[in-house]
Structures are given as C-alpha cells and as structure tokens.
Amino acid sequence: MWAEKLTVYTFTGLVLAYLYFMVPLMVVTVLPAFDGLRSQWREAAASCGATRGQFWRHIGIPVLTPSLLGGAVLMFGTAFASHATAAVLVGGSVQLITIQIANALNGNVLAGQENLALAMSLNMVLVALLVMAVQIPLQRRSARWLG
Amino acid sequence: MARMTSRGPVLGIAALYFLVPVAASLWFTIDSPDGIGFDVYSKGLGSEGLTTSLLRSVSIGLATVALGLLLMVPTTVAVALRLPKLRRIVEILCMMPLVVPPIALVAGVATVLSWQQDLATTPLYGTFQALIDRDFPLILVIVYTVMSLPFLYRSLDAGLRSVDLRTLVEAARSLGASRTQTLLQVVAPNLRQAVMGGAVLSLAMVLGEYSVASVLGFEPFAVWMVNVGDSEAQLSVAAAMLSLLLTWGLLLLLTALAGGRTRKTQSRRKTTS
Numbered sequence: 001m002w003a004e005k006l007t008v009y010t011f012t013g014l015v016l017a018y019l020y021f022m023v024p025l026m027v028v029t030v031l032p033a034f035d036g037l038r039s040q041w042r043e044a045a046a047s048c049g050a051t052r053g054q055f056w057r058h059i060g061i062p063v064l065t066p067s068l069l070g071g072a073v074l075m076f077g078t079a080f081a082s083h084a085t086a087a088v089l090v091g092g093s094v095q096l097i098t099i100q101i102a103n104a105l106n107g108n109v110l111a112g113q114e115n116l117a118l119a120m121s122l123n124m125v126l127v128a129l130l131v132m133a134v135q136i137p138l139q140r141r142s143a144r145w146l147g
Numbered sequence: 148m149a150r151m152t153s154r155g156p157v158l159g160i161a162a163l164y165f166l167v168p169v170a171a172s173l174w175f176t177i178d179s180p181d182g183i184g185f186d187v188y189s190k191g192l193g194s195e196g197l198t199t200s201l202l203r204s205v206s207i208g209l210a211t212v213a214l215g216l217l218l219m220v221p222t223t224v225a226v227a228l229r230l231p232k233l234r235r236i237v238e239i240l241c242m243m244p245l246v247v248p249p250i251a252l253v254a255g256v257a258t259v260l261s262w263q264q265d266l267a268t269t270p271l272y273g274t275f276q277a278l279i280d281r282d283f284p285l286i287l288v289i290v291y292t293v294m295s296l297p298f299l300y301r302s303l304d305a306g307l308r309s310v311d312l313r314t315l316v317e318a319a320r321s322l323g324a325s326r327t328q329t330l331l332q333v334v335a336p337n338l339r340q341a342v343m344g345g346a347v348l349s350l351a352m353v354l355g356e357y358s359v360a361s362v363l364g365f366e367p368f369a370v371w372m373v374n375v376g377d378s379e380a381q382l383s384v385a386a387a388m389l390s391l392l393l394t395w396g397l398l399l400l401l402t403a404l405a406g407g408r409t410r411k412t413q414s415r416r417k418t419t420s
Contacts, residue, residue, distance in 0.1 A: 023161070080248075083358040101251070114261065121255065124248050132246055
C-alpha cells in the first residue's frame with residue numbers, strides 16, 4: 001500500500017512542510033513584479049502580431065526573471081536558516097545544520113560542543129551573506145521595471 | 148479567457164494543499180473513541196500549562212514591541228529629520244538579523260550566558276540571574292527585539308517615506324509649535340499606522356518563535372505546545388489550532404491597517420493628479 005509508505009517524517013516530508021511558508025514568501029516577493037507588467041506591453045506585442053505564448057516568452061518572462069530568481073534565492077536562504085519546523089517534524093532523523101547546532105548547544109549528543117556550534121553558526125552566516133550578495137543585485141535589477 | 152480557465156484548478160490545488168492539513172489537525176482534536184467530542188477544547192484549553200505559557204508569550208511579545216519601538220521610532224525619525232547620511236548604516240544594521248539565522252544568533256547568546264559562572268563573585272551575577280528568569284526571561288525580550296528590527300525598520304521606513312516629514316516639521320515650527328509639540332502632534336500621528344504594522348508583525352513573530360526559546364531552555368507558548376505533544380498529543384494540536392487563530396487574527400488586523408493606508412494614499416494621489 002502506498003499509504004503505508006506515506007510519511008512526513010523524512011526529507012520529502014520536510015520539503016512538503018517547508019513549502020507552507022515558502023509559498024507566501026514567494027508571493028510577497030514576486031507579486032510587485034507581476035504588478036509591474038504593464039498592459040500596454042501586452043497590447044503592443046499583440047498589435048505587432050505576437051501570440052500570448054510569444055508575449056510571455058519574449059517579454060513577460062524576461063522582465064520577471066530577476067525577481068523570480070531573487071525570490072528563489074530568498075527561499076533558499078530562508079529554508080537553509082529555518083530550524084523550528086525541522087526540529088519539531090523530523091527531530092534528529094534528517095541531519096540539518098540548524099539541528100546540529102541546537103544539539104551541540106544543548107549537549108544532546110556530546111557535552112562541551114559550544115565551540116563547534118559557534119563554528120557551524122559562522123558557516124551559516126557566510127552562506128547567508130552569499131545569499132544576500134546574490135539577492136540584492138537581483139532585487140535592484142527587478143526594481144528597474146517597476147518604476 | 149485562457150487565464151480564467153487555468154485559475155480555478157490552480158487555486159483549488161493550493162487550497163487543498165493549505166487546508167487539508169488544517170482540517171486533518173482539527174479532525175484529530177475532536178476524534179475520540181466515543182465519537183466526536185470537544186473535550187480537548189473544553190478541558191485542555193483551560194489547563195494551567197497553556198494559560199501560563201500563553202501569558203508568558205504575550206508578555207514577552209508586548210515587552211519586545213515596547214522595547215523595539217522605543218529604540219526604532221526615535222532612531223528612524225532622527226535619521227529622517229536630521230541625519231540622512233546615517234540612513235544606509237541604520238538600514239544595514241537593522242537588516243543584520245536577516246543575515247544571521249536565529250539559530251546562529253542563539254549560539255552566540257548561549258555563549259554570553261555561559262559567562263555567568265565566571266562572574267559568580269561580581270554584582271553582574273544578579274543581572275544574569277534576571278536575564279534568565281524562568282517566568283519572564285528578559286534575555287528573550289532582548290533577542291526578540293533584535294529579531295524584530297527588520298520588521299520595525301521596514302514598516303517605519305515605509306511610513307516615513309510616504310509623508311514629507313521634513314516639510315511638515317518645518318511648517319509646524321514656523322507656525323510656532325515647540326519641538327515636543329511637533330513631535331507629539333505632527334510626527335506621531337503620521338507614524339501611527341507604520342508603528343501599528345511593525346508592532347503587529349513583531350508580535351506575531353514572537354508568539355510563534357520556537358528555536359531561540361527552546362535552545363535556551365525557556366517555555367513560552369510555542370515550546371510548551373511542542374513539549375506537551377509528547378504526553379497529550381490532542382491538546383498540543385488543539386493549542387496549535389488556537390495559535391493559528393491568534394496569528395490569523397493579528398494578521399487580519401494588520402491587513403485592515405494596511406488597507407486603510409492604501410486607501411489614504413490612493414485618495415491623495417487622486418487629489419494631486
């Protein structure tokens with residue numbers, strides 16, 4: 001039975017649960033860009049003989065690309081940094097860096113690992129900085145069409 | 148036309164995805180061996196653990212909002228009126244909590260708190276004791292204030308940008324208002340919605356926060372909810388339903404406030420154009 005195999009206490013379950021707060025995040029980041037798509041562009045494309053598909057392929061998607069990519073990067077950063085959902089849903093069965101840090105701090109696995117926790121935290125900050133470094137230029141680029 | 152037909156199924160799938168787990172949770176709380184019963188809600192929700200932890204969360208949340216506003220309202224107003232050069236720096240500082248994940252932040256906080264043993268003979272020992280008081284952990288208020296800076300900053304910054312504060316202040320001053328009068332009667336009313344928006348978001352964040360509190364070993368509402376799940380699963384899920392309602396309520400309040408703001412700016416735009 002497939003239902004017997006269906007369990008959320010796994011990597012897949014985690015992805016499914018993370019989607020819960022990823023969807024709103026993506027909507028909030030990307031919606032302004034969709035608002036920025038002007039109906040004049042569609043009309044101009046249509047009067048030049050473009051079909052709906054051609055409009056999206058040559059105008060809509062290229063204009064939206066920076067903000068779509070920016071949203072994707074932001075979601076990656078958020079998923080990477082989140083701890084509560086994973087801690088409650090899968091506990092220790094899926095090894096995430098956030099859970100490792102919490103374990104090291106609580107002395108759950110070995111006592112006296114505070115230094116390890118700090119080192120892993122610094123790694124996380126570096127990844128977050130990288131995310132920011134990619135996301136901020138993308139955000140600027142997408143803001144160009146929203147004026 | 149094509150958009151109309153594809154919209155329905157997409158919305159339907161999204162609704163299923165978001166509503167099925169909520170419905171399943173609701174079913175889990177009312178399903179008992181003797182049929183459907185609301186025992187968990189009638190008995191469990193009055194239980195001592197729930198009320199103390201919820202009250203603890205609410206008081207931590209209100210203290211966080213108060214401290215955050217005390218810090219950010221004067222800062223943003225001062226930056227807008229007097230120190231525009233510092234704007235960039237304040238913005239970067241306030242966005243730092245977005246770069247440092249909460250779990251990394253708490254690793255640093257735990258390290259600082261561990262200094263307590265070395266300070267056992269100094270008066271600072273008492274300060275640390277107050278910070279980690281179980282019923283009202285000040286340390287959580289401080290950490291949550293840092294974590295709420297991005298919300299407060301964004302909201303206040305947007306609020307300040309939507310009005311020409313400098314002109315308003317100059318007008319008030321030239322009409323003979325004192326500095327305090329200007330701040331209280333001109334600046335404050337213009338910022339009210341921004342303040343409320345930031346406060347509601349911060350409050351919602353604090354009420355749902357789990358990582359920091361659980362790693363530091365405190366038991367506000369979210370942590371209690373998870374801990375009680377080990378022994379009373381139904382009560383835990385019922386509490387989750389309650390917190391869902393609470394957060395929804397807060398966010399609805401926020402939307403209502405934001406709606407008021409857009410209406411105002413729209414009508415303003417209409418009058419100017």
